[in-house]
Each structure stands twice: as C-alpha cells, then as structure tokens.
Amino acid sequence: MNPDVTIDQREVAFYSGLAETWWDEQGPFWPLHKLNALRSRYIVEKLSQHFDRGSAGATPLQGLRVLDVGCGGGILSESMARLGANVTGIDVVEKNIAIASLHAEQQGLPIDYLLSTASTLADSGAQFDVVLNMEVVEHVADVSTFMRDCARLVGDGGAMFVATINRTAKAWLFAIVGAEYVLRWLPRGTHRWGMFQKPAETSGHLAKGGLSVLDAVGVAANPVARSLRVTRSLAVNYMLFSARTES
Numbered sequence: 001m002n003p004d005v006t007i008d009q010r011e012v013a014f015y016s017g018l019a020e021t022w023w024d025e026q027g028p029f030w031p032l033h034k035l036n037a038l039r040s041r042y043i044v045e046k047l048s049q050h051f052d053r054g055s056a057g058a059t060p061l062q063g064l065r066v067l068d069v070g071c072g073g074g075i076l077s078e079s080m081a082r083l084g085a086n087v088t089g090i091d092v093v094e095k096n097i098a099i100a101s102l103h104a105e106q107q108g109l110p111i112d113y114l115l116s117t118a119s120t121l122a123d124s125g126a127q128f129d130v131v132l133n134m135e136v137v138e139h140v141a142d143v144s145t146f147m148r149d150c151a152r153l154v155g156d157g158g159a160m161f162v163a164t165i166n167r168t169a170k171a172w173l174f175a176i177v178g179a180e181y182v183l184r185w186l187p188r189g190t191h192r193w194g195m196f197q198k199p200a201e202t203s204g205h206l207a208k209g210g211l212s213v214l215d216a217v218g219v220a221a222n223p224v225a226r227s228l229r230v231t232r233s234l235a236v237n238y239m240l241f242s243a244r245t246e247s
Contacts (some may be wrong), residue, residue, distance in 0.1 A: 004092075004117045004119055004120070006117060006118070006119065006140045006141055006142045006143075006145050006146040006149070022072055022073025022074070022075065022096070022099055022100075022103075023073060023075075023099070023103055031228075032072075032075060032135075033075060034226070034227070034228050035219065035228055036075050036076055036079055037079075038219065038228050038229070038230065039076075039134070039161075039163065039219075039239060040076070040079045040080075040083070042217065042230065042239065042241075043080075043130075043132070043161060044060050044061065044083060046159070046161075046214075046215060046241045047060070047061060047064070047130060047159065048060055050159055050214075050243055051064070051129075058083075058084075059083055059084030060083055060084065061080060061083040061084045061085040061130075062083075062084030062085075063084065063085075063086065064084070064085045064086065064129045064130055065085070065086050065088075065127075065128045065129045065130070065155075066080045066085040066086065066087045066088070066128060066129065066130045066131075066132065067087075067088050067089075067090070067121075067126075067128040067130070067131045067132065067153055068080065068087060068088070068089040068090070068132045068134075069090055069118055069131060069132060069133050069134075069136055069150055069153075070090070070091055070092075070133070070134070070135070070136035070139070071089030071090060071091050071096070071097075071100055071113065072091060072093075072096050072100070073096055073099045073100050073103065074089055074099070074100030074101075074103055074104055074111065074113070076132060076134060077089040077100065077104070077111050077113075078103070078104060078107060078109055078111065080132070081104070081109045081110070081111050082109070085130070087109075087111045087112070088111070088112045088113075088114065088126075088128070089111055089112070089113045089114070090113075090114045090115075090116045090117070090118070090121060091113075091115065091116075092115070092116075092117055094115055097113050097114070097115045100113050101113045117149070118146060118149035118150050118152075118153060119145070119146075119149040121149075121153060122149045122150075122152035122153050126153060127152075127153055127154065127155035127158070128153055128154065128155060128158060129155060129157075129158045129159070130158060130159050130160070130161075131150055131153050131154050131158070131159070131160040131161075132160075132161050133147075133150050133160055133161065133162045133163070134161065134162070134163040134239075135163055135164065136164075137162060137164040137197055137202065138164050138165050138195045138196055138197065139195070140195075143197060143201075143205065144205060147202070147205035147206065147208075147209060148205070148208065148209055150209070151205075151206065151208070151209020151210060151211055152209070154209070154211065154244050155244070156244060157243070157244060157245075158243070158244050159241065159242065159243040159244070160206065160211055160242050160243075161239060161240065161241055161242075162202055162206070162239065162240045162242070163237070163238070163239040163240075164196070164197055164202065164237065164238065165196045165197075165236065165237045165238075166196060166197075166198055166199065166234055166235060166236060166237060166238060167196035167197060167198050168196075168198075168235055168236070170235045170236055199216060199234050199238050199240065202238075202240060203240065203242075206240070206242045210244055211242040211243060211244050212242055212243060212244075212245055213240050213241070213242045214241050214242060214243055215240070215241040216234060216238055216239070216240050216241070217230050217231065217232060217234075217238065217239050218230070218231045218232065218233045218234045218235065218236060218237055218238045218239070219231065219236075219237055219239070220233065220236075
C-alpha cells in the first residue's frame with residue numbers, strides 16, 4: 001500500500017498491539033461493544049428514513065452497499081451485515097483485517113475486508129450507499145484530506161455517518177482523564193485531545209465534500225451502571241448523519 005498522508009503511524013502501532021482483543025467483550029474494547037448496539041439502532045433509524053424503507057423487519061438495510069472505514073476488528077461491520085447490508089470494511093492495520101476476516105468467516109458473514117485507505121479505495125472509483133466513519137477522525141494525521149476521500153466514496157443520494165469526540169475541556173475531562181485514567185474504560189493513550197474535532201469543523205469538511213448534516217446526537221455514559229444513552233448534547237462526543245442531496 002502506498003504511503004498516505006492521513007496515516008498516523010503512532011496510531012497504527014497502538015492498535016496493532018490491541019488487535020487480538022477486539023472480540024473480547026470484557027477486554028479493552030468492551031465500551032465499543034456497548035456503543036455498537038446504540039449506534040446501530042441510530043444508523044438503522046436514519047437510513048430507514050433516508051432511503052424510505054419503512055418497516056423492513058429483521059433486515060432493514062437489505063441490499064445497501066455499506067463501507068466501514070477504519071473497521072478495526074469488524075464489530076460494526078458484522079452488525080451491518082446481519083441487518084442485510086452488503087458490507088466492505090477497510091483498515092490500515094493488517095492485524096485488524098486478519099482478525100475481522102477470520103471472525104466474519106466463523107460467523108458465516110460475507111464481508112469484504114480490505115487492507116486499504118479511504119484514498120486508495122476512492123481512487124479506484126468505488127462508491128457506496130452508506131459510508132460509516134466512526135471513531136476514526138481523531139486518529140488520522142490529515143483530517144481534511146481524510147474527510148475529502150471519505151466523501152468521494154459516497155454515491156449519489158448516499159449518506160455518511162461520522163462519530164468522533166469534541167475538542168472541549170469537558171471532552172478532555174471525560175474522554176481522556178475519566179475514561180482512560182480514572183475508570184480505565186479505555187487503554188491509556190487511546191486518545192489525544194489535540195486531534196479532536198469540533199462539530200463545526202467536521203460539518204465544514206462534510207460540506208466541502210458535498211454532504212449536508214441532517215442530524216446530530218451525542219452519547220452520554222453512566223459510569224456506575226456502565227450504560228450508554230443517546231443525548232442531544234455534543235459537548236463530549238457526537239455523531240453526525242449527513243447525506244448527498246444533489247449529484
């Protein structure tokens with residue numbers, strides 16, 4: 001794979017060391033497993049509205065071409081595949097792709113995993129109905145270029161979800177000090193405050209790519225119950241639902 005300005009080699013090394021723990025629901029990625037259930041419901045709700053799917057039963061995403069950028073071990077990719085989507089997952093960490101591919105095969109899920117960047121895939125001319133850009137923005141070296149490449153992957157009438165962390169004092173307190181040092185929900189070093197993006201910045205990148213933000217939500221955590229819920233506050237983290245409304 002050719003060098004890519006969006007790749008942060010420190011992040012690649014960090015996640016390579018954690019790759020074997022992706023599917024351990026009691027391991028370092030346990031918050032991601034809980035978050036996955038929450039955001040999957042949100043994704044289905046918004047896509048059902050956007051593509052006018054109505055009530056589609058157990059497979060509401062049937063036939064939609066979905067790309068999971070920075071797929072990690074495949075937690076979200078598998079959820080989308082189980083909901084009927086035709087899923088492609090990409091990541092720049094080779095161990096992640098190997099683990100995701102093996103787990104999907106064991107589950108009988110036909111997910112296409114590729115060791116690739118968004119740039120390389122976009123250069124190939126690939127486009128999707130849905131691009132999932134979840135918890136990746138805060139780990140790339142060149143956000144503007146990365147977001148441009150992700151937008152290129154959204155086809156006419158398609159949608160992109162972006163989930164990341166806000167660059168606020170509250171986010172530093174909760175997402176880094178609280179989650180990594182006090183509660184130890186995440187391994188130390190998972191996040192760097194300076195790499196966080198404010199919602200207006202992310203919305204700006206989406207607009208440059210021809211995408212309009214249609215909805216925004218945050219996720220609130222209850223540290224005692226170890227539970228998560230959707231909130232309208234974007235002060236700590238946020239998820240944006242955007243769509244290409246014009247070709």
